[in-house]
Amino acid sequence: MKISGAVRYVGVNDHEKTIFEGLWPLPFGVSYNSYLVVGDKVALVDTVESEFGDEFIRNIRDEIGDRKVDYLIVNHMEPDHSSSMKLVRSNFPDIRIVTNAKAVPMIAGYYGITDNIMTVRDGESLDLGGCTLTFHMTPMVHWPETMMTWFNEEGTLFSGDAFGTFGAVDGDIRDSSGARLSGWLDSPEDTFSEFRNEMTRYYSNIVGKYGVPVQNAMKKLSGLPVRRICSTHGPVWETRIQEVVSLYDRLSRYEGERGVCIVYASMYGNTAEAARALEAELIRRGVPYAIHDAARENLSYAYRDAFRFDTLAVGSPTYNNEIFPPVASFMNGIVSRGLKNRKFAAFGSYTWMGGSVRQLNEKAQNLGFELLSDGLAFAQGYAPGKCDMSSLADAVLKD
Ligand SMILES: Cc1cc2nc3c(=O)[nH]c(=O)nc-3n(C[C@H](O)[C@H](O)[C@H](O)COP(=O)(O)O)c2cc1C
Ligand SMILES: [Fe+2]
Ligand SMILES: [Fe+2]
Structure with a gap:
């Protein structure tokens, strides 16, 4: 699915899982979002839950055909986003993993991968040829290794779990093109209020403890001219950026x-x-x-x-x-x-x-x-x- 000039959506919807992280019910399913940034070189941003590996690789092939993926950007190591890493490496043997030092032992521990990893520090950039990706460390939002990737030329923030929601997404993944929470809804035209509920439930249960790190991350990124937020769960935010950012701000300040x-x-x-x-x-x-x-x-x-x-x-x-x-x-x-x-x-x-x-x-x-x-x-x-x-x-x- 085309998101913009250089960004493609290659994620998947999970309608099977009923309990996320072994704890949280999923009445509307959940999506695992992954994106391609296509410049002279191609970068894949995060992966998906491994059960959906075949569909995921198909999505990538549909977008880039026989081209290879040069980089895998790992923003977050929770297995819902990292567990297709081995499959990605077997399909693209030369792929270079780009991540930060805290993720490196996690990659070795989970997947036994220790080679072809490029470690980046806060503020460093990767040039794909026409597309520049800059990495911002956002520790404890909500794991120690979490970082966000900023695509300079298109004002697009790959935010990891931040600004994510439970719920699979039907139709276009972008809120600006009518992203719909999956499932039978009384008023599908008001799907944003359902997404907001599921975002609040996601935040309060998974990120809720980390209000201070979330505030720090938001301050750090506040100068960026964000035109699009590509989270790892739920819609891509284009129309509702203001609303989701202010919701996160309020929740992370514990203001009711x-x-x-x-x-x-x-x-x-x-x-x-x-x-x-x-x-x-x-x-x-x-x-x-x-x-x-x-x-x-x-x-x-x-x-x-x-x-x-x-x-x-x-x-x-x-x-x-x-x-x-x-x-x-x-x-x-x-x-x-x-x-x-x-x-x-x-x-x-x-x-x-x-x-x-x-x-x-x-x-x-x-x-x-x-x-x-x-x-x-x-x-x-x-x-x-x-x-x-x-x-x-x-x-x-x-x-
Ligand atoms: C297993 C059990 C333990 C209880 N322990 C106490 C207690 O320690 N102190 C007390 O005042 N009442 C105790 N009660 C009485 C309950 O608090 C009382 O029945 C109350 O009205 C129950 O409220 P509920 O109808 O909202 O469940 C106990 C009741 C049960 C069944
Ligand atoms: Fe996570
Ligand atoms: Fe996640």
Whole structure:
């Protein structure tokens, strides 16, 4: 697929994988994007998941016929992008791998490849004849060896996983030509909002811990006149550059938009009832929100919305003197992602001594969250009047 004068898309859609990185559901599949830059010499930027190797090589041949690929640029070593490296070398035996020093032992370790590797440093360039590629180190976005490749003449940033989304892409890969999230959608004309959701879910679960390195990378690259972002997952951004860059900026500063992410779990429905009562209050008051059952859903969706909204309301019954395990697991993920700048409120049912609400508050305080209330711990059943969610909603909504 032609992207521009010198750039070709040779990536693949994966509709088979249901769980990415062994953890994250893929309701719309995922794409592994790879690109050719065709100058006097030809460079391939990243590869694809090895199961799709044959299709990948076919895509390359369709674009360049019998020409050889001179360079393989390795921006990132995670196997979803590097595992076709051996296949690429067997098809193009003279190919020179271009990467940075941190990737070299990873290439040897994963694939036993130690020869014909050219190591580049931050700011160095490779001349393909008519096309100049400059390499920018962006460590910990989201592995230590990650770098981005800048194609000077066409203002194109090969950004690796940054600005990527879950979801296979139907039709043209470029957002400017109607890239579509794969799958049955209620409003395919609004596919960008789905991509934005999947970008936020990708970011919060995979990159979320690395807000500072992402900020550093964005500062470093901020002077580049970017006309196109070619990420390794999801659409090529041409129309929405501003939106995806500002989304990344906001997420990596841990800044939430106004709204509430309710996360709860419940054994006998009492904490669930309180969660639904809070939800009803938010609906009544027209506040944006999301609600997630931590025991029934994959937590990636709850993390997505915890990163999206500025307020977290967490409900847990007391369980053997502690927070109910699914909610504890959710909170552990919040701690390990280093989420910041949130307003927080806890609630939950107990029968004899309780403890879950106090422990949730402690965790939130350790994270520097602002407690909006003491929380609402109630003995046995939730009942309006006996314990009123509207008071918690008042606290949640105070500005
Ligand atoms: C296995 C188990 C352990 C529990 N441990 C405690 C506890 O340590 N302290 C307490 O006050 N209540 C404890 N409870 C009681 C629950 O907190 C109580 O039933 C609560 O109403 C459950 O809320 P839910 O309906 O949202 O699940 C326990 C209940 C179960 C089933
Ligand atoms: Fe990755
Ligand atoms: Fe990736």
